[in-house]
Amino acid sequence: AQKITQTQPGMFVQEKEAVTLDCTYDTSDPSYGLFWYKQPSSGEMIFLIYQGSYDQQNATEGRYSLNFQKARKSANLVISASQLGDSAMYFCAMREAYNQGGKLIFGQGTELSVKP
Amino acid sequence: NAGVTQTPKFQVLKTGQSMTLQCAQDMNHEYMSWYRQDPGMGLRLIHYSVGAGITDQGEVPNGYNVSRSTTEDFPLRLLSAAPSQTSVYFCASRGPGLNEKLFFGSGTQLSVL
Numbered sequence: 001a002q003k004i005t006q007t008q009p010g011m012f013v014q015e016k017e018a019v020t021l022d023c024t025y026d027t028s029d030p031s032y033g034l035f036w037y038k039q040p041s042s043g044e045m046i047f048l049i050y051q052g053s054y055d056q057q058n059a060t061e062g063r064y065s066l067n068f069q070k071a072r073k074s075a076n077l078v079i080s081a082s083q084l085g086d087s088a089m090y091f092c093a094m095r096e097a098y099n100q101g102g103k104l105i106f107g108q109g110t111e112l113s114v115k116p
Numbered sequence: 117n118a119g120v121t122q123t124p125k126f127q128v129l130k131t132g133q134s135m136t137l138q139c140a141q142d143m144n145h146e147y148m149s150w151y152r153q154d155p156g157m158g159l160r161l162i163h164y165s166v167g168a169g170i171t172d173q174g175e176v177p178n179g180y181n182v183s184r185s186t187t188e189d190f191p192l193r194l195l196s197a198a199p200s201q202t203s204v205y206f207c208a209s210r211g212p213g214l215n216e217k218l219f220f221g222s223g224t225q226l227s228v229l
């Protein structure tokens with residue numbers, strides 16, 4: 001069965017510095033997608049970035065990049081030049097292409113706090 | 117474009133009461149799902165649907181029922197509310213591709229006393 005693990009319940013980063021949020025996954029499906037979502041204190045879920053298992057390059061979206069290491073089954077989110085508005089919960093999620101009915105399964109989340 | 121509309125935003129129930137959380141999307145998405153969010157647990161899948169008339173259980177289905185009579189609507193029913201069902205509930209939908217992101221509703225804060 002698919003599984004997503006985020007081992008950092010909380011992280012602190014200084015404003016303007018880069019931070020890496022860890023995510024490891026487990027799946028037997030050769031085709032899968034990995035997603036990162038941000039949840040600010042307002043509670044909404046905001047999509048950040050997507051990486052497909054067959055994508056040759058790491059995904060990037062503005063200040064967000066995904067450090068995809070397929071052999072290690074890790075998909076870490078890197079936020080460059082942190083801003084105060086980046087303080088939020090961050091969730092990693094995975095969906096398998098062929099198994100599990102296309103469900104998106106989430107990790108436990110990492111709470112990021114950006115210090116001025 | 118409304119996206120995913122979820123109601124109510126807040127609800128307080130007494131143990132044993134029943135209620136329905138409403139979810140509607142206007143993006144013609146076949147796939148819809150319900151999650152609950154609890155501190156330290158992330159989002160856990162309750163039920164999901166891959167099209168009208170088709171539903172299946174997620175990770176934590178006990179105590180919840182769903183049905184999907186139309187593409188647009190996917191209500192979640194609590195038959196007999198329990199304090200363990202106090203949580204934040206999210207409805208979500210997406211398109212068919214592997215890279216399709218989930219569109220989320222704004223959430224329902226449910227308290228069961």
